Amino acid sequence: MTENFAARLLRAQRASGGLVCVGLDPDPSKMPADLAGAPQPLLAFNRRIVDATADLAAAYKPQIAFYSAQGAEAELEASIRYIRERAPQALVILDAKRGDIGNTAVAYAHEAFDRYGADAVTVNPYMGADSVEPFLARPERGAIVLCRTSNPGAGDFQDLRIDGTPLYRVIAARAAGAWNGRRNVMLVVGATYPREMAALRAAHPEIPFLVPGIGAQGGDLAATLAAGLDATGAGLLINSSRAIIYAGGGAATAIRAAAGELRGAIEAVRGARAALQ
Protein backbone atom coordinates (compact mmCIF):
# COMPACT_ATOMS: atom_id res chain seq x y z
CA MET A 1 0.00 0.00 0.00
CA THR A 2 1.23 3.49 -0.78
CA GLU A 3 2.35 5.51 2.22
CA ASN A 4 0.27 8.67 2.44
CA PHE A 5 1.86 12.09 2.54
CA ALA A 6 1.11 12.65 6.23
CA ALA A 7 3.07 9.50 7.08
CA ARG A 8 5.92 10.53 4.79
CA LEU A 9 6.11 13.90 6.49
CA LEU A 10 6.41 12.28 9.92
CA ARG A 11 9.11 9.99 8.64
CA ALA A 12 11.09 12.89 7.14
CA GLN A 13 10.85 14.84 10.38
CA ARG A 14 12.10 11.88 12.41
CA ALA A 15 14.96 11.16 10.02
CA SER A 16 16.15 14.77 10.17
CA GLY A 17 15.69 15.05 13.91
CA GLY A 18 13.51 18.10 13.59
CA LEU A 19 10.95 20.28 11.87
CA VAL A 20 13.18 22.45 9.72
CA CYS A 21 12.32 23.29 6.11
CA VAL A 22 15.03 25.14 4.20
CA GLY A 23 13.70 27.59 1.62
CA LEU A 24 15.69 27.66 -1.61
CA ASP A 25 14.88 31.19 -2.80
CA PRO A 26 18.02 32.35 -4.60
CA ASP A 27 17.51 36.04 -5.22
CA PRO A 28 19.98 37.05 -7.96
CA SER A 29 20.64 40.39 -6.23
CA LYS A 30 21.85 38.60 -3.07
CA MET A 31 24.00 35.80 -4.41
CA PRO A 32 27.17 34.94 -2.47
CA ALA A 33 30.04 36.97 -3.92
CA ASP A 34 32.14 33.93 -4.81
CA LEU A 35 29.35 32.48 -6.99
CA ALA A 36 28.72 35.65 -8.98
CA GLY A 37 30.50 34.36 -12.09
CA ALA A 38 29.53 30.67 -11.80
CA PRO A 39 28.06 29.13 -14.96
CA GLN A 40 24.90 27.86 -13.17
CA PRO A 41 24.85 30.12 -10.13
CA LEU A 42 21.47 29.05 -8.73
CA LEU A 43 22.41 25.38 -8.89
CA ALA A 44 25.85 26.06 -7.43
CA PHE A 45 24.31 27.99 -4.55
CA ASN A 46 21.71 25.28 -3.91
CA ARG A 47 24.36 22.56 -3.91
CA ARG A 48 26.22 24.52 -1.26
CA ILE A 49 23.06 24.94 0.83
CA VAL A 50 22.10 21.26 0.52
CA ASP A 51 25.63 20.08 1.33
CA ALA A 52 25.61 22.27 4.43
CA THR A 53 22.19 21.20 5.69
CA ALA A 54 21.60 17.67 4.34
CA ASP A 55 21.31 16.06 7.78
CA LEU A 56 19.38 18.95 9.33
CA ALA A 57 16.45 19.45 6.96
CA ALA A 58 13.15 17.60 7.02
CA ALA A 59 12.28 19.38 3.80
CA TYR A 60 13.55 21.77 1.15
CA LYS A 61 11.22 24.30 -0.39
CA PRO A 62 12.34 25.90 -3.64
CA GLN A 63 10.27 28.96 -4.55
CA ILE A 64 9.74 28.48 -8.28
CA ALA A 65 9.39 32.21 -9.01
CA PHE A 66 13.10 32.77 -8.46
CA TYR A 67 13.91 30.17 -11.11
CA SER A 68 11.22 31.01 -13.66
CA ALA A 69 12.06 34.72 -13.49
CA GLN A 70 15.59 33.82 -14.64
CA GLY A 71 14.67 31.14 -17.18
CA ALA A 72 16.47 28.71 -14.88
CA GLU A 73 14.08 25.76 -14.86
CA ALA A 74 16.94 23.39 -15.68
CA GLU A 75 18.79 24.57 -12.58
CA LEU A 76 15.70 23.90 -10.48
CA GLU A 77 15.39 20.39 -11.92
CA ALA A 78 19.08 19.72 -11.24
CA SER A 79 18.79 21.17 -7.72
CA ILE A 80 15.97 18.77 -6.89
CA ARG A 81 17.94 15.83 -8.26
CA TYR A 82 20.83 16.93 -6.06
CA ILE A 83 18.59 16.99 -2.98
CA ARG A 84 17.52 13.39 -3.74
CA GLU A 85 21.17 12.29 -3.81
CA ARG A 86 22.45 14.18 -0.82
CA ALA A 87 19.40 14.28 1.48
CA PRO A 88 17.25 11.28 0.58
CA GLN A 89 15.23 11.62 3.79
CA ALA A 90 14.07 15.14 2.98
CA LEU A 91 10.83 16.05 1.26
CA VAL A 92 10.83 18.50 -1.62
CA ILE A 93 8.07 21.10 -1.56
CA LEU A 94 7.59 23.12 -4.72
CA ASP A 95 6.38 26.53 -3.59
CA ALA A 96 4.33 27.56 -6.59
CA LYS A 97 0.92 28.57 -5.19
CA ARG A 98 -0.85 27.06 -8.16
CA GLY A 99 -4.58 26.88 -8.76
CA ASP A 100 -6.68 26.93 -11.93
CA ILE A 101 -9.65 25.30 -13.67
CA GLY A 102 -9.65 21.51 -13.96
CA ASN A 103 -7.70 20.72 -17.13
CA THR A 104 -5.16 23.44 -16.33
CA ALA A 105 -4.73 22.28 -12.74
CA VAL A 106 -4.00 18.81 -14.13
CA ALA A 107 -1.18 20.35 -16.16
CA TYR A 108 0.15 22.20 -13.09
CA ALA A 109 0.09 18.98 -11.04
CA HIS A 110 2.02 17.33 -13.85
CA GLU A 111 4.57 20.16 -13.69
CA ALA A 112 5.06 19.84 -9.92
CA PHE A 113 4.90 16.08 -9.45
CA ASP A 114 6.23 14.67 -12.72
CA ARG A 115 8.46 17.29 -14.28
CA TYR A 116 10.05 18.42 -11.00
CA GLY A 117 9.29 15.27 -9.03
CA ALA A 118 8.21 17.30 -6.00
CA ASP A 119 6.67 15.56 -3.00
CA ALA A 120 4.25 18.42 -2.40
CA VAL A 121 3.17 21.72 -3.91
CA THR A 122 1.60 24.83 -2.44
CA VAL A 123 -1.85 25.62 -3.87
CA ASN A 124 -4.17 28.61 -3.77
CA PRO A 125 -7.76 27.71 -2.85
CA TYR A 126 -9.57 30.80 -4.20
CA MET A 127 -10.97 28.98 -7.26
CA GLY A 128 -12.58 26.21 -5.20
CA ALA A 129 -12.60 22.43 -4.93
CA ASP A 130 -12.14 21.46 -8.56
CA SER A 131 -9.08 23.73 -8.85
CA VAL A 132 -7.36 21.86 -6.01
CA GLU A 133 -8.52 18.31 -6.72
CA PRO A 134 -5.79 17.41 -9.27
CA PHE A 135 -3.17 18.17 -6.60
CA LEU A 136 -4.92 15.84 -4.13
CA ALA A 137 -5.22 12.87 -6.45
CA ARG A 138 -1.97 11.14 -5.44
CA PRO A 139 -2.04 10.04 -1.78
CA GLU A 140 1.75 10.04 -1.45
CA ARG A 141 2.04 13.63 -2.72
CA GLY A 142 0.95 16.61 -0.69
CA ALA A 143 -1.23 19.60 -1.48
CA ILE A 144 -0.34 22.49 0.84
CA VAL A 145 -3.28 24.88 0.85
CA LEU A 146 -2.80 28.61 1.46
CA CYS A 147 -4.77 29.39 4.58
CA ARG A 148 -3.46 32.29 6.71
CA THR A 149 -0.36 33.58 4.98
CA SER A 150 2.58 35.45 6.52
CA ASN A 151 2.55 38.67 4.49
CA PRO A 152 1.33 42.12 5.57
CA GLY A 153 -1.76 41.99 3.34
CA ALA A 154 -2.77 38.49 4.44
CA GLY A 155 -5.74 39.81 6.34
CA ASP A 156 -7.18 41.85 3.46
CA PHE A 157 -9.44 38.99 2.42
CA GLN A 158 -8.41 36.02 4.59
CA ASP A 159 -9.76 37.69 7.73
CA LEU A 160 -13.13 38.71 6.30
CA ARG A 161 -15.89 37.13 8.37
CA ILE A 162 -18.54 34.83 7.02
CA ASP A 163 -21.28 34.53 9.65
CA GLY A 164 -18.63 35.40 12.22
CA THR A 165 -15.98 32.97 10.99
CA PRO A 166 -12.90 34.33 9.19
CA LEU A 167 -12.48 33.15 5.61
CA TYR A 168 -9.16 31.44 6.38
CA ARG A 169 -10.93 29.25 8.93
CA VAL A 170 -13.67 28.37 6.44
CA ILE A 171 -10.98 27.33 3.99
CA ALA A 172 -9.12 25.38 6.67
CA ALA A 173 -12.27 23.46 7.54
CA ARG A 174 -12.81 22.50 3.91
CA ALA A 175 -9.17 21.58 3.36
CA ALA A 176 -8.78 19.60 6.58
CA GLY A 177 -12.15 17.95 6.05
CA ALA A 178 -13.53 17.15 2.62
CA TRP A 179 -10.21 17.61 0.80
CA ASN A 180 -8.15 15.45 3.17
CA GLY A 181 -9.66 12.04 2.49
CA ARG A 182 -6.26 10.77 1.36
CA ARG A 183 -4.36 12.28 4.31
CA ASN A 184 -2.22 14.43 2.06
CA VAL A 185 -3.26 17.99 2.90
CA MET A 186 -1.24 20.59 4.81
CA LEU A 187 -2.09 24.23 5.47
CA VAL A 188 0.12 27.28 5.02
CA VAL A 189 -0.08 29.24 8.28
CA GLY A 190 2.31 32.15 8.72
CA ALA A 191 4.50 32.51 11.80
CA THR A 192 3.72 36.22 11.83
CA TYR A 193 0.18 35.54 13.06
CA PRO A 194 0.44 33.18 16.09
CA ARG A 195 -3.05 34.01 17.38
CA GLU A 196 -4.60 32.86 14.13
CA MET A 197 -2.36 29.78 14.18
CA ALA A 198 -3.53 28.87 17.67
CA ALA A 199 -7.16 29.11 16.59
CA LEU A 200 -6.45 26.84 13.63
CA ARG A 201 -4.63 24.29 15.78
CA ALA A 202 -7.53 24.21 18.25
CA ALA A 203 -9.99 23.62 15.43
CA HIS A 204 -7.82 21.10 13.57
CA PRO A 205 -5.70 19.08 16.00
CA GLU A 206 -4.19 16.80 13.37
CA ILE A 207 -3.58 18.78 10.20
CA PRO A 208 0.09 19.68 9.68
CA PHE A 209 1.06 23.30 9.02
CA LEU A 210 3.77 24.61 6.74
CA VAL A 211 4.97 27.75 8.49
CA PRO A 212 6.66 30.56 6.56
CA GLY A 213 7.59 33.86 8.15
CA ILE A 214 10.29 32.92 10.66
CA GLY A 215 13.44 35.01 10.23
CA ALA A 216 13.43 37.79 7.63
CA GLN A 217 9.66 38.26 7.87
CA GLY A 218 9.78 38.69 11.64
CA GLY A 219 7.81 35.71 12.95
CA ASP A 220 8.55 34.66 16.53
CA LEU A 221 9.67 31.06 16.97
CA ALA A 222 8.53 30.54 20.56
CA ALA A 223 5.09 31.94 19.82
CA THR A 224 4.84 29.78 16.71
CA LEU A 225 5.67 26.58 18.57
CA ALA A 226 3.30 27.42 21.42
CA ALA A 227 0.53 28.06 18.92
CA GLY A 228 1.14 25.36 16.35
CA LEU A 229 2.64 22.16 17.75
CA ASP A 230 0.13 19.34 17.82
CA ALA A 231 -0.54 16.98 20.74
CA THR A 232 2.34 14.73 19.68
CA GLY A 233 4.77 17.67 19.58
CA ALA A 234 4.93 17.63 15.80
CA GLY A 235 2.48 18.91 13.16
CA LEU A 236 4.73 21.71 11.91
CA LEU A 237 7.29 22.30 9.22
CA ILE A 238 9.07 25.55 10.04
CA ASN A 239 10.44 27.18 6.93
CA SER A 240 13.33 29.60 6.91
CA SER A 241 14.76 30.89 3.65
CA ARG A 242 16.67 34.16 3.80
CA ALA A 243 17.85 33.79 7.43
CA ILE A 244 19.52 30.48 6.54
CA ILE A 245 20.73 30.78 2.96
CA TYR A 246 22.18 34.29 3.25
CA ALA A 247 23.75 33.71 6.68
CA GLY A 248 27.31 35.02 6.68
CA GLY A 249 26.87 36.26 3.13
CA GLY A 250 25.99 32.75 1.98
CA ALA A 251 29.06 30.93 3.30
CA ALA A 252 28.65 27.18 3.89
CA THR A 253 29.66 27.19 7.54
CA ALA A 254 27.32 30.06 8.36
CA ILE A 255 24.47 28.38 6.47
CA ARG A 256 24.99 25.18 8.43
CA ALA A 257 25.19 27.08 11.69
CA ALA A 258 21.96 28.96 10.99
CA ALA A 259 20.05 25.80 10.09
CA GLY A 260 21.47 23.97 13.10
CA GLU A 261 20.56 26.84 15.37
CA LEU A 262 16.97 26.83 14.13
CA ARG A 263 16.68 23.07 14.55
CA GLY A 264 18.23 23.31 18.02
CA ALA A 265 15.94 26.11 19.14
CA ILE A 266 12.90 24.16 17.99
CA GLU A 267 14.08 20.91 19.59
CA ALA A 268 14.77 22.65 22.90
CA VAL A 269 11.13 23.68 23.08
CA ARG A 270 9.87 20.29 21.94
CA GLY A 271 12.10 18.57 24.51
CA ALA A 272 10.94 20.78 27.34
CA ARG A 273 7.36 20.20 26.35
CA ALA A 274 7.78 16.42 26.19
CA ALA A 275 9.38 16.47 29.64
CA LEU A 276 6.36 18.29 31.04
CA GLN A 277 3.88 15.78 29.70
Add this chain to the structure above:
Amino acid sequence: MTENFAARLLRAQRASGGLVCVGLDPDPSKMPADLAGAPQPLLAFNRRIVDATADLAAAYKPQIAFYSAQGAEAELEASIRYIRERAPQALVILDAKRGDIGNTAVAYAHEAFDRYGADAVTVNPYMGADSVEPFLARPERGAIVLCRTSNPGAGDFQDLRIDGTPLYRVIAARAAGAWNGRRNVMLVVGATYPREMAALRAAHPEIPFLVPGIGAQGGDLAATLAAGLDATGAGLLINSSRAIIYAGGGAATAIRAAAGELRGAIEAVRGARAALQ
Protein backbone atom coordinates in the same frame (compact mmCIF):
# COMPACT_ATOMS: atom_id res chain seq x y z
CA MET B 1 3.59 59.94 -21.26
CA THR B 2 3.15 56.20 -21.07
CA GLU B 3 -0.17 54.92 -22.37
CA ASN B 4 -1.94 53.06 -19.61
CA PHE B 5 -3.12 49.48 -20.03
CA ALA B 6 -6.80 50.42 -20.26
CA ALA B 7 -6.02 52.65 -23.25
CA ARG B 8 -3.87 49.95 -24.84
CA LEU B 9 -6.72 47.46 -24.49
CA LEU B 10 -9.13 49.78 -26.26
CA ARG B 11 -6.64 50.34 -29.04
CA ALA B 12 -6.10 46.59 -29.51
CA GLN B 13 -9.83 45.99 -29.64
CA ARG B 14 -10.31 48.68 -32.28
CA ALA B 15 -7.39 47.46 -34.38
CA SER B 16 -8.75 43.90 -34.43
CA GLY B 17 -12.33 44.98 -35.02
CA GLY B 18 -13.57 43.10 -32.01
CA LEU B 19 -13.29 41.69 -28.52
CA VAL B 20 -11.83 38.25 -29.25
CA CYS B 21 -9.04 36.78 -27.16
CA VAL B 22 -7.60 33.52 -28.46
CA GLY B 23 -6.44 31.13 -25.75
CA LEU B 24 -3.21 29.31 -26.59
CA ASP B 25 -3.65 26.19 -24.43
CA PRO B 26 -1.97 23.40 -26.39
CA ASP B 27 -2.95 20.20 -24.62
CA PRO B 28 -0.46 17.52 -25.73
CA SER B 29 -3.23 14.90 -25.82
CA LYS B 30 -5.18 16.94 -28.37
CA MET B 31 -2.52 18.12 -30.79
CA PRO B 32 -3.43 18.23 -34.50
CA ALA B 33 -2.44 14.89 -36.03
CA ASP B 34 -0.10 16.43 -38.61
CA LEU B 35 1.99 18.12 -35.88
CA ALA B 36 2.44 15.00 -33.76
CA GLY B 37 6.04 14.48 -34.83
CA ALA B 38 7.08 18.14 -35.18
CA PRO B 39 10.30 19.11 -33.37
CA GLN B 40 8.67 21.97 -31.43
CA PRO B 41 5.02 20.97 -31.60
CA LEU B 42 3.61 23.65 -29.28
CA LEU B 43 5.35 26.41 -31.21
CA ALA B 44 4.34 24.93 -34.54
CA PHE B 45 0.71 24.74 -33.41
CA ASN B 46 0.78 28.30 -32.08
CA ARG B 47 2.27 29.62 -35.31
CA ARG B 48 -0.59 28.01 -37.18
CA ILE B 49 -3.16 29.51 -34.81
CA VAL B 50 -1.59 32.99 -34.96
CA ASP B 51 -1.29 32.88 -38.75
CA ALA B 52 -4.96 31.92 -38.98
CA THR B 53 -6.24 34.58 -36.59
CA ALA B 54 -3.73 37.47 -36.73
CA ASP B 55 -6.26 40.02 -38.00
CA LEU B 56 -9.10 38.75 -35.81
CA ALA B 57 -7.63 38.74 -32.31
CA ALA B 58 -7.49 41.66 -29.90
CA ALA B 59 -5.41 39.47 -27.61
CA TYR B 60 -3.75 36.10 -27.26
CA LYS B 61 -3.74 34.34 -23.93
CA PRO B 62 -1.24 31.52 -23.49
CA GLN B 63 -1.95 29.40 -20.41
CA ILE B 64 1.54 28.88 -18.98
CA ALA B 65 0.68 25.55 -17.30
CA PHE B 66 0.56 23.79 -20.65
CA TYR B 67 4.11 24.92 -21.40
CA SER B 68 5.65 24.46 -17.96
CA ALA B 69 4.19 20.96 -17.63
CA GLN B 70 6.15 20.02 -20.77
CA GLY B 71 9.34 21.92 -20.01
CA ALA B 72 8.50 24.02 -23.07
CA GLU B 73 9.27 27.52 -21.79
CA ALA B 74 11.40 28.21 -24.87
CA GLU B 75 8.42 27.42 -27.11
CA LEU B 76 6.28 29.84 -25.12
CA GLU B 77 8.91 32.57 -25.49
CA ALA B 78 9.15 31.92 -29.23
CA SER B 79 5.37 31.86 -29.57
CA ILE B 80 5.09 35.29 -27.98
CA ARG B 81 7.81 36.66 -30.26
CA TYR B 82 5.86 35.24 -33.18
CA ILE B 83 2.68 37.00 -32.06
CA ARG B 84 4.60 40.30 -31.97
CA GLU B 85 5.69 39.82 -35.58
CA ARG B 86 2.45 38.58 -37.05
CA ALA B 87 -0.16 40.39 -34.94
CA PRO B 88 1.47 43.58 -33.64
CA GLN B 89 -1.88 45.05 -32.65
CA ALA B 90 -2.72 42.20 -30.29
CA LEU B 91 -2.05 42.15 -26.58
CA VAL B 92 -0.41 39.14 -24.98
CA ILE B 93 -1.93 38.00 -21.69
CA LEU B 94 0.07 35.47 -19.73
CA ASP B 95 -2.50 33.32 -17.93
CA ALA B 96 -0.52 32.31 -14.85
CA LYS B 97 -2.72 33.19 -11.86
CA ARG B 98 0.27 34.31 -9.85
CA GLY B 99 0.28 35.74 -6.35
CA ASP B 100 2.78 35.55 -3.50
CA ILE B 101 4.51 37.60 -0.81
CA GLY B 102 6.27 40.80 -1.88
CA ASN B 103 9.76 39.75 -2.96
CA THR B 104 8.38 36.63 -4.65
CA ALA B 105 5.65 38.56 -6.45
CA VAL B 106 8.37 40.87 -7.77
CA ALA B 107 10.08 37.80 -9.26
CA TYR B 108 6.80 36.62 -10.80
CA ALA B 109 6.19 40.07 -12.32
CA HIS B 110 9.70 39.89 -13.76
CA GLU B 111 8.85 36.47 -15.24
CA ALA B 112 5.65 37.71 -16.89
CA PHE B 113 6.65 41.17 -18.05
CA ASP B 114 10.39 40.89 -18.72
CA ARG B 115 11.15 37.26 -19.50
CA TYR B 116 7.99 36.65 -21.53
CA GLY B 117 7.31 40.29 -22.39
CA ALA B 118 3.60 39.88 -21.69
CA ASP B 119 1.32 42.90 -21.70
CA ALA B 120 -0.75 41.56 -18.82
CA VAL B 121 -0.84 38.67 -16.39
CA THR B 122 -3.65 37.02 -14.43
CA VAL B 123 -3.22 37.24 -10.65
CA ASN B 124 -4.86 35.58 -7.67
CA PRO B 125 -5.92 38.06 -4.97
CA TYR B 126 -6.21 35.68 -1.99
CA MET B 127 -2.96 36.88 -0.36
CA GLY B 128 -4.00 40.54 -0.38
CA ALA B 129 -2.76 43.91 -1.58
CA ASP B 130 0.99 43.47 -1.22
CA SER B 131 0.85 40.21 -3.22
CA VAL B 132 -0.71 42.03 -6.18
CA GLU B 133 1.15 45.33 -6.01
CA PRO B 134 4.24 44.26 -8.01
CA PHE B 135 1.94 43.40 -10.94
CA LEU B 136 0.35 46.86 -10.79
CA ALA B 137 3.56 48.85 -10.75
CA ARG B 138 3.85 49.39 -14.51
CA PRO B 139 0.96 51.47 -15.85
CA GLU B 140 1.27 50.11 -19.39
CA ARG B 141 1.05 46.49 -18.19
CA GLY B 142 -2.13 44.95 -16.88
CA ALA B 143 -2.93 42.95 -13.76
CA ILE B 144 -6.01 40.82 -14.37
CA VAL B 145 -7.43 39.89 -10.99
CA LEU B 146 -9.37 36.66 -10.46
CA CYS B 147 -12.83 37.71 -9.36
CA ARG B 148 -15.68 35.33 -10.27
CA THR B 149 -14.11 32.46 -12.19
CA SER B 150 -15.76 30.15 -14.73
CA ASN B 151 -15.18 26.74 -13.13
CA PRO B 152 -17.72 24.56 -11.28
CA GLY B 153 -16.14 25.20 -7.87
CA ALA B 154 -15.92 28.98 -8.36
CA GLY B 155 -18.65 29.58 -5.82
CA ASP B 156 -17.08 27.49 -3.04
CA PHE B 157 -15.38 30.54 -1.56
CA GLN B 158 -16.02 33.37 -4.04
CA ASP B 159 -19.74 33.42 -3.23
CA LEU B 160 -19.39 33.42 0.55
CA ARG B 161 -21.09 36.50 1.95
CA ILE B 162 -19.41 39.13 4.06
CA ASP B 163 -22.13 41.25 5.67
CA GLY B 164 -24.35 40.24 2.78
CA THR B 165 -21.85 40.94 0.00
CA PRO B 166 -20.26 38.00 -1.85
CA LEU B 167 -16.48 37.78 -1.53
CA TYR B 168 -15.98 38.19 -5.29
CA ARG B 169 -17.70 41.57 -5.11
CA VAL B 170 -15.56 42.64 -2.15
CA ILE B 171 -12.49 41.74 -4.20
CA ALA B 172 -13.86 43.52 -7.26
CA ALA B 173 -14.39 46.68 -5.26
CA ARG B 174 -10.82 46.64 -3.99
CA ALA B 175 -9.37 45.83 -7.40
CA ALA B 176 -11.45 48.38 -9.30
CA GLY B 177 -10.87 50.97 -6.59
CA ALA B 178 -7.67 51.16 -4.57
CA TRP B 179 -5.67 48.92 -6.90
CA ASN B 180 -6.64 50.69 -10.12
CA GLY B 181 -4.93 54.04 -9.61
CA ARG B 182 -2.84 53.47 -12.74
CA ARG B 183 -5.81 52.32 -14.87
CA ASN B 184 -4.26 48.92 -15.49
CA VAL B 185 -6.59 46.49 -13.71
CA MET B 186 -9.01 44.03 -15.30
CA LEU B 187 -11.18 41.40 -13.61
CA VAL B 188 -11.60 37.75 -14.56
CA VAL B 189 -15.34 37.12 -14.74
CA GLY B 190 -16.51 33.79 -16.14
CA ALA B 191 -19.08 33.55 -18.92
CA THR B 192 -20.68 30.65 -17.10
CA TYR B 193 -22.12 33.01 -14.46
CA PRO B 194 -23.88 35.87 -16.31
CA ARG B 195 -25.94 36.91 -13.29
CA GLU B 196 -22.80 37.54 -11.27
CA MET B 197 -21.27 39.35 -14.25
CA ALA B 198 -24.29 41.65 -14.49
CA ALA B 199 -23.97 42.54 -10.81
CA LEU B 200 -20.30 43.33 -11.28
CA ARG B 201 -20.96 45.49 -14.34
CA ALA B 202 -23.61 47.43 -12.47
CA ALA B 203 -21.23 48.06 -9.58
CA HIS B 204 -18.21 48.85 -11.77
CA PRO B 205 -19.29 50.51 -15.03
CA GLU B 206 -15.76 51.09 -16.30
CA ILE B 207 -13.56 48.16 -15.33
CA PRO B 208 -12.84 45.78 -18.21
CA PHE B 209 -13.51 42.05 -17.80
CA LEU B 210 -11.52 39.16 -19.18
CA VAL B 211 -14.13 36.50 -19.82
CA PRO B 212 -13.22 32.82 -19.93
CA GLY B 213 -15.80 30.07 -20.24
CA ILE B 214 -17.28 30.59 -23.71
CA GLY B 215 -17.18 27.42 -25.79
CA ALA B 216 -15.96 24.21 -24.18
CA GLN B 217 -16.96 25.35 -20.69
CA GLY B 218 -20.52 26.08 -21.78
CA GLY B 219 -20.84 29.84 -21.30
CA ASP B 220 -23.55 31.57 -23.34
CA LEU B 221 -22.35 34.39 -25.58
CA ALA B 222 -25.58 36.38 -25.77
CA ALA B 223 -26.02 36.28 -22.00
CA THR B 224 -22.41 37.30 -21.52
CA LEU B 225 -22.71 40.31 -23.79
CA ALA B 226 -25.99 41.39 -22.23
CA ALA B 227 -24.42 41.16 -18.79
CA GLY B 228 -20.94 42.48 -19.40
CA LEU B 229 -20.73 45.10 -22.15
CA ASP B 230 -20.09 48.55 -20.76
CA ALA B 231 -21.91 51.75 -21.72
CA THR B 232 -19.60 52.25 -24.71
CA GLY B 233 -20.26 48.71 -26.00
CA ALA B 234 -16.80 47.52 -25.02
CA GLY B 235 -15.32 46.59 -21.65
CA LEU B 236 -14.91 42.88 -22.46
CA LEU B 237 -12.28 40.55 -23.81
CA ILE B 238 -14.01 37.29 -24.67
CA ASN B 239 -11.61 34.40 -24.52
CA SER B 240 -12.07 31.13 -26.37
CA SER B 241 -9.42 28.47 -26.32
CA ARG B 242 -10.51 24.93 -27.09
CA ALA B 243 -13.45 25.90 -29.33
CA ILE B 244 -11.08 27.84 -31.59
CA ILE B 245 -7.77 26.01 -31.54
CA TYR B 246 -9.17 22.48 -31.89
CA ALA B 247 -11.78 23.43 -34.49
CA GLY B 248 -11.73 20.88 -37.31
CA GLY B 249 -9.07 18.89 -35.50
CA GLY B 250 -6.80 21.94 -35.42
CA ALA B 251 -6.78 22.73 -39.15
CA ALA B 252 -5.89 26.32 -40.09
CA THR B 253 -9.04 27.02 -42.08
CA ALA B 254 -11.30 25.70 -39.31
CA ILE B 255 -9.39 27.70 -36.68
CA ARG B 256 -9.83 30.88 -38.72
CA ALA B 257 -13.50 30.15 -39.29
CA ALA B 258 -14.12 29.55 -35.58
CA ALA B 259 -12.37 32.77 -34.54
CA GLY B 260 -14.14 34.72 -37.28
CA GLU B 261 -17.47 33.29 -36.27
CA LEU B 262 -16.94 34.32 -32.66
CA ARG B 263 -15.89 37.84 -33.65
CA GLY B 264 -18.87 38.08 -36.01
CA ALA B 265 -21.36 36.89 -33.40
CA ILE B 266 -20.04 39.43 -30.90
CA GLU B 267 -20.03 42.26 -33.44
CA ALA B 268 -23.59 41.50 -34.51
CA VAL B 269 -24.76 42.09 -30.94
CA ARG B 270 -22.60 45.19 -30.50
CA GLY B 271 -23.87 46.58 -33.80
CA ALA B 272 -27.51 45.99 -32.92
CA ARG B 273 -26.97 47.58 -29.55
CA ALA B 274 -25.27 50.64 -31.04
CA ALA B 275 -28.15 51.04 -33.49
CA LEU B 276 -30.63 51.07 -30.61
CA GLN B 277 -28.83 53.81 -28.74
